[in-house]
Amino acid sequence: MPIIQLSHIEKSYPPDMLLLDINFSVEMGEKIGLVGRNGCGKSTLFSILFGEEKEDGGTFFKKKGLSIGLLHQNPVISENDFSEMAYYYASRLLLDTEVFTRIPFLSGGEKTKLALSLLLAKEPDFLLLDEPTNHMDYESVLALSQLLQEFDGTALIISHDRYFLDETVQKILEISEGVIFDYDGNYSAYREQKAQRYQEQLHRYESAKKEEKRIDNIIKNTRDWAQKAHRESREIPSGTPKMGFKEKERVKAKKLDSRAKNTINRLERFKKKSEKRPAKEQAVSFTIASDVSSGKRIADVKNLSFSFSEEVLFEDSSFYLDRGDHVAVFGPNGCGKSTLIQLLCGEREPDSGEIWISPGRQAYVILQDMQDLENVDTDALSYLTERIGVVGGTERALLHHLGITSKHLQTPVSSLSYGEKMKIRLSEPILLQTEFLILDEPTHYLDLPSREALEKTLKEYKGTLFLVSHDIYFLKEVCDKVLLFENQKFRRLECTFSEYLDVSKMED
Numbered sequence: 446m447p448i449i450q451l452s453h454i455e456k457s458y459p460p461d462m463l464l465l466d467i468n469f470s471v472e473m474g475e476k477i478g479l480v481g482r483n484g485c486g487k488s489t490l491f492s493i494l495f496g497e498e499k500e501d502g503g504t505f506f507k508k509k510g511l512s513i514g515l516l517h518q519n520p521v522i523s524e525n526d527f528s529e530m531a532y533y534y535a536s537r538l539l540l541d542t543e544v545f546t547r548i549p550f551l552s553g554g555e556k557t558k559l560a561l562s563l564l565l566a567k568e569p570d571f572l573l574l575d576e577p578t579n580h581m582d583y584e585s586v587l588a589l590s591q592l593l594q595e596f597d598g599t600a601l602i603i604s605h606d607r608y609f610l611d612e613t614v615q616k617i618l619e620i621s622e623g624v625i626f627d628y629d630g631n632y633s634a635y636r637e638q639k640a641q642r643y644q645e646q647l648h649r650y651e652s653a654k655k656e657e658k659r660i661d662n663i664i665k666n667t668r669d670w671a672q673k674a675h676r677e678s679r680e681i682p683s684g685t686p687k688m689g690f691k692e693k694e695r696v697k698a699k700k701l702d703s704r705a706k707n708t709i710n711r712l713e714r715f716k717k718k719s720e721k722r723p724a725k726e727q728a729v730s731f732t733i734a735s736d737v738s739s740g741k742r743i744a745d746v747k748n749l750s751f752s753f754s755e756e757v758l759f760e761d762s763s764f765y766l767d768r769g770d771h772v773a774v775f776g777p778n779g780c781g782k783s784t785l786i787q788l789l790c791g792e793r794e795p796d797s798g799e800i801w802i803s804p805g806r807q808a809y810v811i812l813q814d815m816q817d818l819e820n821v822d823t824d825a826l827s828y829l830t831e832r833i834g835v836v837g838g839t840e841r842a843l844l845h846h847l848g849i850t851s852k853h854l855q856t857p858v859s860s861l862s863y864g865e866k867m868k869i870r871l872s873e874p875i876l877l878q879t880e881f882l883i884l885d886e887p888t889h890y891l892d893l894p895s896r897e898a899l900e901k902t903l904k905e906y907k908g909t910l911f912l913v914s915h916d917i918y919f920l921k922e923v924c925d926k927v928l929l930f931e932n933q934k935f936r937r938l939e940c941t942f943s944e945y946l947d948v949s950k951m952e953d
Contacts, residue, residue, distance in 0.1 A: 448473050448511055448571060448599060449494065454503035456489055463489055465623030467503070471599055473570070478610045478632060479603045481620035483864045483892040487603045490620070491515060491573050494601070514569030518576045520560035522548055530566035538562055538588050554580035554778050561589065565596070572600040578609050582778045583917060587612070605893055607632045608917035667704050741768050743806055743881060743909045744789065749798035749935075751784060758784055762798070762935040764928055771903070771910040773920040773942040776930025782913045785935065786810065786883055789911070808911070809879040811870055813886035818866050821858035825849070825869055828858050833876045840876055847872055848895060863890035871899070880908040888916045921946065 447470035454467035463486045471477065479487050492498040493505065495515045527545060535544060538558040544551065551559065557579055564572070578586050590612040593600055604610055610632035617628040617635035628635040743766040750760040758781035766772060774782050787793040789800060790810055821828055830836050847868055853861065858869065867890045874882055888896045896919065903910060903923045914920055920942040927938040927945045938945055
């Protein structure tokens with residue numbers, strides 16, 4: 446028997462209808478991923494399930510006595526929830542015991558892990574987790590996945606982390622255009638099934654259109670014959686008995702009229718039952734051209750060291766970047782990845798060592814922190830015009846493919862969502878045709894279709910890419926080299942990120 450069952454759930458925020466007809470059930474012990482575009486209603490559905498909001502229509506069944514725990518994206522931590530079990534789960538999520546004493550100073554990832562520890566310690570039957578892997582490094586993601594696999598209860602998880610979903614869930618629910626579709630298996634299985642469903646629905650739609658065309662031809666021909674019979678019933682050849690011929694032709698015309706009406710009715714019934722054209726995912730295209738005529742070596746770093754006060758972040762690190770390299774910068778939170786970017790850009794000075802960047806190949810950098818956009822009150826079009834020059838028809842077409850509409854361009858940048866701000870930021874190197882990109886968590890705030898579109902473009906990008914990301918799936922698809930942090934050093938590996946991950950798993 447289901448512990449949760451939703452039938453025909455509706456929710457609107459006038460004048461917009463967000464959830465149109467939500468139907469699904471959840472069994473005890475299931476681990477389920479909830480996906481869909483930003484703004485499709487995932488968090489709203491969580492609020493309804495948790496009881497923070499009330500549905501406008503439909504039926505919501507919840508098993509009597511079912512305890513539900515909710516993790517918000519920006520959790521609030523209460524010291525009243527500290528317990529021995531909370532300490533246990535914090536340890537399982539790779540937090541030290543001192544984390545409980547420095548709550549005001551926790552990083553985003555630490556705060557999420559602590560909130561998860563406190564939530565799991567309450568032993569709820571049903572977990573609602575909204576982006577639980579935000580700001581988590583690889584080891585923490587694996588630790589959380591293992592914990593959820595051991596968890597006896599049920600979990601419904603909103604996540605843009607495809608690797609985490611692949612490792613954790615056995616079912617995917619997708620919200621699209623106000624309704625829910627279910628898929629068995631993890632995220633990769635969902636993508637395969639969705640593509641197959643689309644092709645099958647498209648085939649049924651095309652077959653239905655062919656059948657409609659065939660019936661239309663039958664109707665046209667029947668009408669033509671009926672009209673001809675009506676004409677002939679009025680035109681009696683000389684020497685033909687008038688009464689008999691006219692009656693015969695009238696009967697023939699009447700039969701053809703009746704046949705045409707029946708065929709039209711059949712067509713209307715067929716159209717009502719026939720397959721609708723399947724909605725194709727909105728195309729989001731990131732296009733970055735690059736000049737591949739420059740020299741091979743883009744950057745050379747020798748014996749680089751850096752420390753904060755007495756704490757050494759990394760030391761004696763040497764690596765290079767060649768033209769066309771797609772490098773995954775990989776290491777735990779706090780190891781110095783973002784600091785390394787600042788050193789490459791000249792924003793910080795190293796304690797020792799040398800950094801050489803090819804003349805004329807200064808990197809275009811996109812950082813995860815978008816605080817500088819929070820107070821930009823000019824509209825997005827004015828902002829982009831000031832930074833890149835004229836935004837004409839060609840540029841607007843590129844922005845539209847990126848998912849930036851005329852409405853977005855007319856909106857103050859500070860009023861845009863985080864995902865929309867990130868798209869504005871990503872549009873700059875696209876329009877500037879940048880040849881050397883340094884990206885620090887570029888998939889933050891992007892929904893899954895936008896992540897996959899960016900992923901596809903970066904795979905095809907001929908320029909040099911230096912990429913810091915916690916999105917393991919993204920790194921596997923994009924990066925052909927690895928800059929690994931271990932033993933307080935960054936060192937270059939001549940393998941793809943996917944190959945590195947396979948080897949590290951075997952060693953574990």
